[in-house]
Amino acid sequence: MLAAAWAGLANAGIFWIFDPKGTMADTNLHYMIIDVVIMGAIVGITALLVIWFMWKYSKGKNRGKYDAHWSHSNTLEVLVWGIPIIAVGFLAYFAVKGTFEINPYNPTVITKHMAPKGDPVHVDVIATDWQWLFIYPQYHMAVANELVLPVHTPVFFRLTSTAVTSGFFIPQLVGMIDVMPGMRTKNALESDRIGVYQGIASDYAGAGTSWMTFPTKMVSKEDFQNWVSKVQASPKTMTYASFNRFAEPYINVNHRVVYFSNVESGIFDHLMMEVMNGKTWPLPPAMTENMVAYMQKQAAEHRD
């Protein structure tokens, strides 16, 4: 029954890593297949060899010749060193090639073919305790806890944190990148497949990490423009002062999404500099010792 359930689920597209929907994730899978084929062959053959020896040289079965002293063979020594050396040499080539192809700062799989695809979208990502703020500097707007992007368009991220270190990860679109306070990392993605893909905070950042998820919606270019207009019409705005309130610890159990229009330009760099100058948004001690009580307190503060 369990096996049947497994088989059913395996076909339901839940193996996100095997079901990439963007250029970056495609490339990850490509290298994974190369590696697993080469290493799987070696490991598989070795496993069979061991099993065969176990069968053949089992004591009392007299299947193989016993030699109490045999412990050296130059031929085998060459093989046991040679096979791993060749395999590692071969894989090293792919490892280096792949590292450059999906270098998060300049992924050649995207940038090499970028020109005909039109202008990229830039997104500045700020992780707080425990929300995501996605700033679209080109449109002077921002969205909390939801990422909407157009298909057929390269997207470039700059990422920082105003709290602790976390990770930015959309399994079907792009691999992980650390998001660190006082530092700026980069990432990029491109997809031509419309859909909603799960975004995850991939590094433990404290009590609210598990709820720090965000849907990533890949939409058509027209839908994206419509959505931009909608966000730009939001009554809520985001300035450095209002960010201070936003960045206070908040566990996003109800997956709240907020739109901000008229985002102060340069807020990303400004906040990063503030953090480098020592600005923090500290946590109260043992804040989720009783999480139910904490959630009631958070709700009472009317920040939802």
Place this chain on the structure above:
Amino acid sequence: MLVQVPGGWNPLLGRLAIDQIPYTNPILAPLFVAVVIGAVIILGLITYYHKWGYLWKEWLTTVDHKKLGVMYIILGLVMLFRGFIDGLMIRTQQVWANGPQSSGVFGAVHGYLTPFHFGQVYSAHGLIMILLAATPLLVGFMNIIVPLQVGARDMAYPYLNALGLWITAAAVALIMISLFVGDFAHNGWFGYAPIFELQYSPGVGVDYWIWTLELTALGTTLGGINLIATIVKMRAPGMTWFRLPIFTWASLSANIIALTSFPALQVALFLVACDRYLGSHFFTAGFGGNLMLYTNLFWIWGHPEVYFVILPAFGMMSEIFPAFSEKPLFGYITMVAASFAIAGVSWLVWLHHFFTMGAGPDVNSFFSVATMLVGIPTGVKVFNWAFTMYRGRITYTAAMLWAIGALFLLLVGGLTGMMLAIPAINYMVHNSVFVIAHFHSMLLVIVYAIFGSVLFWFPKVFGFKLDEFWAKTMFWLFSAGSVLVFVPMYMLGFMGQTRRLDYVFNTAWHPYLVTEEIGIAVYCLSVAAFFVLLYVSIRDRVKNRVGQDAWGTSRSLEWLTHSPVPFYNFAVTPHVNARDELAWRRHNGINEAQPTQYVDIHMPNNTGVAIYIGALTFVLGFALTWRMWWLCLLSLVAIIALMIVRSWRGDPGYIITAAELEKMEREAMQRQQQVEGHLPHHGGQAVPGGAMAYEGQKVSPLGTPPSSGGDHH
């Protein structure tokens, strides 16, 4: 106070106050009651049977490397159990807290652990399993086996050895008391900047974490010094480097890593302590701190540490495979070279723990290729074990099953490790449960090697074999548990589940989480089988007694002395003629040769100083955690005073006279006669080429040479 800590502080108790005791916690409070009852029962039994004197004289003040080793192993097994319970709690939380509809109890919105507690549980699980279970278990085995394998009477520094144990025990006590007094860190076992800074972890948990790690690092460093000195300086006559048993080689390479890498950890943690206690900014995000500096420093120790634990495990496997294949290890020189290659490369790979940091492709490429290089010597080792079985005569004892299990796990861990070594793959699975499954595969290699070693060397230390049926039952249950837990975990990694989720948002993962939980249940059965194994074996110990060569096919020097090993190890230091000395002697018919004459031997005295200092380091750690400055000062002064007193007095040791020795040896041989049905062959029979069985003792010509290869009983 240089830094402001939230909550109260008073000069006497520091931050300690009644509200720091989690007496209202529905999990910890009953556990505390159970622990107190258990402790009262144990202490009561010791008192009732008047065993305090025995305990003090024979165990707590001992400097005997075998008894210290046994205590290390008991400590490690206890912590392995505690770590397993933590693992059980993590798995139970994840299978329960799955999806928005899942229920919650004990103040948790989902499941039964709040994020505050879940973070502590997995941090403690990791720290305990690596540093307070695997490390003491391996150090324990190195302690017992290495001096025997090199033919020494004890470690080079017996008192230092005891000190290492008791400091490690202090670390264990510190992490255990964090359950009931205050709380533990939630920043993962390796810590993360800046989450461990005061702003984000204002409680005492991180302080417990710092001082537990500092103490265990100190204990392990002391052990490392001792083992290296023992191997380099205490080898029996005739034991050239290339006659060194392979486990001793593995221990040497591992301890060189330990001695050189643990100081990096101690410095890194000292800097964390500066941030938290003195208000410095080494690893803060602001004020010029650099949080990735911590991560680099930690893994500069952390990755060598991984090989510090895996190399002795490889050494154990390299002892078990030949013994039960009845032939020498294939490619001994290659094996030694591979161990040192792994040890050397271990210094060049730390950055693969954070390829996602955003380093450039040049840096990532370097560390990627360096990491893959580890696969070469590791692959060589796997092939060598396979070819050790080739043309062998394999007996599937429980010890051999564990070793073979370790080999297969290593294949799985190697396959997935080579995936993680490639950044283009790593970005997708880094910090996912795929990584968890990978390093559990590798750490299970160690656990399998340890259980194999427990079975393999148990008769040497205690004089009787463990029950094969229950050992095999435990093996199969444990292996079934491993498959059920970690196969779904690999699959969940491919589904994108990240690690350390106290609430699992995706309900599609539920069947896999349930399967993992079933695996945990099977693991519980294997734990039960282990206790049955101990009970049955101790019950049947008379029936299962063994002579010096417990398995009849053992190969190295430790099997040359009696089982159980007398406190002086060898009555007369043996002369080493070959790489596999016992196999060589068996082949030449002198495996039971006894010395012709005894001489006085010099042994170290017991000392209580080690356990006093150990206890004081615990007090120091506890006082530092709670910021009781007067107690810090007091314990520190006491430690230094004790060290001075001990150094001043030194230890003259004592002499066992030849007559006493002969008496003890005669009794030991009589015991052996009862087991084996005949007395050991007396006299130093000679062997070809002017070889000697015992240093400086005459040898007489050998009668008829035994037939080649017919060395089984």
